[in-house]
Amino acid sequence: MKSISEAHTLVIKVGSSLVTAEGKGVDLEALAKWAAQIAQLKAQGKQVVFVSSGAIAEGIKRLGWKSRPKALNELQAAAAIGQMGLAQAYEEVFAEHGIQTAQILLTHDDLSNRTRYLNARSTLRTLLDWNVVPIINENDTVTTSEIKLGDNDTLGALVTNLIEADALLILTDQSGLYDSDPRKNPNAKFIHEIEANHPDLESMAGGAGSAVGTGGMYTKVIAAKRAALSGAATLIASGHEPDLLLRLCQGERIGTWLTPNRSRLSARQQWIMGHLQFSGKVTIDAGAAIALSQKHSSLLPIGCIGVQGQFLRGAVISVVNPDGEEVARGLTNYSSDEIEKILRQPSHQIEAILDYVAEEEVLHRDNLVIRSAFKTAS
Numbered sequence: 001m002k003s004i005s006e007a008h009t010l011v012i013k014v015g016s017s018l019v020t021a022e023g024k025g026v027d028l029e030a031l032a033k034w035a036a037q038i039a040q041l042k043a044q045g046k047q048v049v050f051v052s053s054g055a056i057a058e059g060i061k062r063l064g065w066k067s068r069p070k071a072l073n074e075l076q077a078a079a080a081i082g083q084m085g086l087a088q089a090y091e092e093v094f095a096e097h098g099i100q101t102a103q104i105l106l107t108h109d110d111l112s113n114r115t116r117y118l119n120a121r122s123t124l125r126t127l128l129d130w131n132v133v134p135i136i137n138e139n140d141t142v143t144t145s146e147i148k149l150g151d152n153d154t155l156g157a158l159v160t161n162l163i164e165a166d167a168l169l170i171l172t173d174q175s176g177l178y179d180s181d182p183r184k185n186p187n188a189k190f191i192h193e194i195e196a197n198h199p200d201l202e203s204m205a206g207g208a209g210s211a212v213g214t215g216g217m218y219t220k221v222i223a224a225k226r227a228a229l230s231g232a233a234t235l236i237a238s239g240h241e242p243d244l245l246l247r248l249c250q251g252e253r254i255g256t257w258l259t260p261n262r263s264r265l266s267a268r269q270q271w272i273m274g275h276l277q278f279s280g281k282v283t284i285d286a287g288a289a290i291a292l293s294q295k296h297s298s299l300l301p302i303g304c305i306g307v308q309g310q311f312l313r314g315a316v317i318s319v320v321n322p323d324g325e326e327v328a329r330g331l332t333n334y335s336s337d338e339i340e341k342i343l344r345q346p347s348h349q350i351e352a353i354l355d356y357v358a359e360e361e362v363l364h365r366d367n368l369v370i371r372s373a374f375k376t377a378s
C-alpha cells in the first residue's frame with residue numbers, strides 16, 4: 001500500500017492532547033472536524049475505527065483539578081467520569097452526519113483470552129458491516145498494572161491486528177517522527193518514511209512531550225511494529241493539520257510512514273503476538289532452539305529442560321534457550337505441572353507418565369511464533 005487512499009479499513013488513534021485541547025476538556029470543535037472528514041471517507045466506502053484517548057484528561061477537567069493525580073484509583077475514577085463526556089461528544093459530532101457510534105472499552109485481558117478476543121472481533125466486524133463508527137478506549141476502570149495495555153498506541157495496534165485493518169493512523173501533536181525529540185532538540189530531522197522494523201527506531205523515539213499524553217513516540221513506533229505483523233502500514237501525523245484525512249485520501253504525503261516489511265502472520269499467530277504478558281516459560285535445549293528457529297518444527301517434550309511459572313493447557317507461554325533468550329512464543333498443549341513431569345522425555349513416554357496423551361508436542365508449530373517474526377515487535 002503506497003498511500004491511505006488505497007486503504008479500505010482504517011484504525012485512527014487520537015491522543016489526549018488532540019481530543020482535549022491540551023487538558024482543557026473535550027475539544028468539541030476538533031472532534032466535529034474529525035467527524036466531518038470521516039463522513040466523507042465513509043462516503044468513499046472506507047471503514048473507520050476510532051481509538052480515542054482523553055477520558056482521564058476530561059475527567060480531571062470535570063473534577064476541576066489542576067493536575068493529573070498519581071494514584072491508580074484516582075486515575076481510574078477520573079477516567080470513568082471523563083469517558084461519559086467522550087462518548088457523549090463523539091455521539092453528538094457523528095450524529096450531525098447521520099452516523100451512529102458505538103463505545104467499546106477493552107483491556108489487555110479481553111484481547112489475550114481467546115474467546116473474548118473472538119467476541120471482540122466479531123462485534124467490531126458487525127458494527128463495521130452496519131456502518132457504525134466504533135469508538136474504542138482502554139477500560140481504565142478495571143485495569144491494574146497486570147492487565148493494563150498502558151497506552152492507546154498499543155491498543156490501536158492490537159485493534160489493527162484484530163480486524164486486520166489496512167492502516168493505522170496515529171494522530172498526535174507533532175508532525176510525525178523525528179530522529180530525536182523535537183521538543184528537546186531543535187535540529188531534529190524529520191523522517192518521511194522508514195520500515196516499521198528498522199533497528200534504530202526505538203533509539204530515536206522519546207517519551208511523552210505534553211502533560212496529558214502518556215507514551216510519547218516510543219509507544220507509537222512499537223505500535224507500528226505491532227501493526228506491521230498483520231501487514232498494516234502506520235502513519236504518524238499531526239492531528240492539527242487541516243483536512244488531514246481528506247488530503248491523505250487524495251494521496252498527499254503528510255507525516256511519517258512506517259511501512260510493513262514482512263509477510264503478515266496468520267490471525268492466530270497475531271493473537272499469540274498480541275500477548276503483552278505471559279503466564280510462564282519453558283526452557284529448551286540448544287538443539288530444540290535450532291529446530292524451532294531454523295526448521296519451524298514443533299516443540300517436543302524431549303527438547304524441554306525446564307519450566308517456570310504456573311499455567312494451564314491453552315496458555316500463551318514464552319520459550320527460552322539455555323541462555324534465557326526468548327526463541328518463540330506459543331499456545332501450550334500441556335500445563336506447567338504436566339510439562340515438569342515430561343521434561344526431556346520422548347513423546348511416546350507421555351502416556352506412561354501422565355496416564356493420557358493430549359498431543360505429542362508441547363507446542364505445535366501452527367501455534368508458535370518464532371523470534372525472527374517478532375524480534376522488534378514487543
Ligand SMILES: Nc1ncnc2c1ncn2[C@@H]1O[C@H](COP(=O)(O)OP(=O)(O)O)[C@@H](O)[C@H]1O
Nearest residue numbers: 015016172178180181206209213214215216217
Ligand atoms: N523522535 C521524536 N519525534 C517526534 N516526537 C517525539 C520524539 N520523541 C519524543 N517525542 C514526543 O512525543 C510527543 C507525542 O507523544 P504523546 O505526548 O504521548 O502524545 P499523544 O497524547 O498524542 O499520544 C511529542 O509531543 C514529542 O515531544
Ligand SMILES: N[C@@H](CCC(=O)OP(=O)(O)O)C(=O)O
Nearest residue numbers: 016053054055056151152214
Ligand atoms: N485511556 C486513557 C488514555 C491513555 C493514553 O494512552 O493517552 P495518550 O498517550 O494521550 O494516547 C484515557 O482515555 O485517558
